[in-house]
Amino acid sequence: MRGPEKTPKTTILGGGAWGTALALAALHAGHHVRLWARDGEIAKAITKGKNPRYLPGIAFDTGIEATTDLQTALDQTDCVLSVTPAQSLRMVLNEIRAHMPANIPLVLCAKGIERETGALLSAIVTEILPKAPVAVLSGPSFATDVARGLPTAVVVAAQDDALAMDLAARFSARNLRCYASTDIIGVELGGALKNVFAIAAGAVAGAELGASAQAAMVTRGFVELRRLGVVFGAQPETLMGLSGLGDLLLTCSSTQSRNFAYGVALGRGEVLEGLPLAEGVPTAAIAARLAAQHGVEAPILSAVAAILAGVITVHEAVEALMTRPLKHENLI
Ligand SMILES: NC(=O)C1=CN([C@@H]2O[C@H](COP(=O)(O)OP(=O)(O)OC[C@H]3O[C@@H](n4cnc5c(N)ncnc54)[C@H](O)[C@@H]3O)[C@@H](O)[C@H]2O)C=CC1
């Protein structure tokens, strides 16, 4: 991919919180960083060392070359990070197709499953950019923590172990430790599904159902996550790691998580319109459908999808979950 003496050239697609934080991490790892944002004001602000819309109150180093021009962003790049929301991936890949240099790795950093098709994001890349080696970066990592330089660990997965190791080394820096994995599906599924359970945990907190209920929700949610992992072909142990258990622990316990905060608003019966991006919302609907299609027992997932669809209330969902037939504590 690159000689050791050359400065890595990294392109970030997306000028939101995570795109900006990862651009900074790459800058601190010594890369030449270009960032594509569709909004000119955001691009200008990032070039000046701030992103008040998505990272309010954080001033950061200048050096990221932000642009609204895709050709400029992708010119002679040797690695692309895709950091726009999961549901926009297909559109973004179709836009970059004409400008993407051949055989350059595309690292997926969004967390979700395509709502319309049930496709994992790596499958969408294979469909639209078949020549791009695909990788996934995921794990417990709030953009604000990474942008502030706080210690964070993630996992980078690629089918080819050498690529996974190379990318993990490329993006690791003093405050960002990247582990390598060859289980792309496990790593992406862990990140996508934890968002749904973060909404559930937030709803429990918002409805003031207590810390015991919250622990039960997260634990049983983790069982459902692992069951879906089996269906998709994830390696079970991957979901015990940073992308899976690690990200579940982070986002099911902190209002810093937009998915958890969305759940809190749901549990309190507040207005949901205008809340920040909560990737678990579209993913809940499709994940519940896939679970039903494959005969996977996933009552929490189904409850979240039904609440979001307005079919039941949080309290009705809890009542239904608590009165299910008694059984052994099946852990898979
Ligand atoms: N914020 C965080 O702490 C983390 C976020 N992620 C994931 O990263 C992804 C992006 O999240 P954030 O950056 O936080 O979201 P954000 O809401 O802060 O920013 C999203 C950005 O994508 C842009 N965008 C949306 N649709 C687009 C399109 N069709 N074409 C071009 N640009 C488009 C928006 O203009 C905005 O700049 C999500 O999947 C999220 O789950 C992953 C780890 C941490």
Ligand SMILES: O=C(CO)COP(=O)(O)O
């Ligand atoms: O994925 C994240 C941290 O790992 C960010 O979570 P939210 O999208 O819920 O804010």
